Amino acid sequence: LTAPVGIRERFAFASGEATAALDELRTRAGIVEAVLLSTCNRTELYLYPGSDAHLEAAEIVFAKKAGELVGGINQYLYRYDGSDSVRHLYRVAGGLDSLILGEAEVQGQVRAAYKLAESVPVHPPLAGPVIHRLFQSALAAGGQIRSQTPIGEGAASVASVAVELARKIFGSLSGRQVMILGAGTTAELVVKALERDGIGGLVVSNRTYERARDLAAKLSGNAVHFDRMPFTLAETDVLIASTTAPHPLVALDGFRHAMDGGRARPLLILDLAIPRNVEPEVGG
Structure with missing residues (x-):
C-alpha cells in the first residue's frame, strides 16, 4: 500500500x-x-x-x-x-x-x-x-x-539512511560541506548521524534562525536565514532538506541563479520532506 x-x-x-x-x-x-x-x-x-x-x-x-x-x-x-x-x-x-x-x-x-x-x-x-x-x-x-x-536494536531512521547514502556516494563525508534545511526532529537526527564523519562544515537554514543556530552549534556549524540560503548552495556538497514548509524552498530559477558561477564538483540533494522542499526540476 x-x-x-x-x-x-x-x-x-x-x-x-x-x-x-x-x-x-x-x-x-x-x-x-x-x-x-x-x-x-x-x-x-x-x-x-x-x-x-x-x-x-x-x-x-x-x-x-x-x-x-x-x-x-x-x-x-x-x-x-x-x-x-x-x-x-x-x-x-x-x-x-x-x-x-x-x-x-x-x-x-x-x-x-x-x-x-x-x-x-x-x-x-x-x-x-x-x-x-x-x-x-x-x-x-x-x-x-x-x-x-x-x-x-540499532534501528535506523530516515535521517540516518540519508546520511549513509551520502557516505556511499562520496566514499567519505570527511571534509565535505553539508547544508540542512530545517531544524526539527529529522534535522536533529541528521546532525546526530553526521557526528562521526568529520565533515568540513555544516550550515543549517531554518525559518526560525535561533533554532538553526542552536542545531548548527552541535557540530560547530553556522546558521543562515532562508533568504540567504540559495547563496550558500554554491559551496555545498550535500543538501538534506527536512522542513514542513507547504511549498518548495529550492526552486529551479533560484537554484540556477545561485549556481551562475558554475560548479566544479557534484551536489547531492536528499529531500526528506513531504511536501517536497526542492522542486523536482532542480534534479533534472
Missing part, C-alpha cells in the same frame, strides 16, 4: 491544516471521534464510529486537500475496519509499517497526532474514550515492540 511521492505530498496536512480538517469533520459532518495522522509516508484518518456518511465526509476532506487528480482519489485510498484498523495502528506505532523497519520517529508522530486531536476546541473532544484507549494502547504496544524484541 503505497503511492508515489508526488501523490503523497498532495495529501500531506500541516498541523494547522489538520486542526482545520478535524474541526470541519466535526462541525459539518458530525464526526464523533477522530485523529488525523500525516507523516512523510502516510496520511491516515482514524474515526469512531465509522459510518458510511462519516467515511464519505472524510473522502471529501481528502479530495479537497489533494485537488484534482486524474482518475480521482479512490485509487490511492485504503480502508480498515474494526480489529483490522486496531492492528494497523499497532503496526504503525511499532514501526512495522514504515519505509524503514523499526524506525522510532513514527511513534512520536502518532503521539503528536493524538495530542493535536485532543487540542481541537470542540465538545465533546475528538479524542474521546474509544480513540483515547486505541491510541494509548497502540503507543504502549509500540514501546513494547521496541523494548522487548530485536527490532529496536
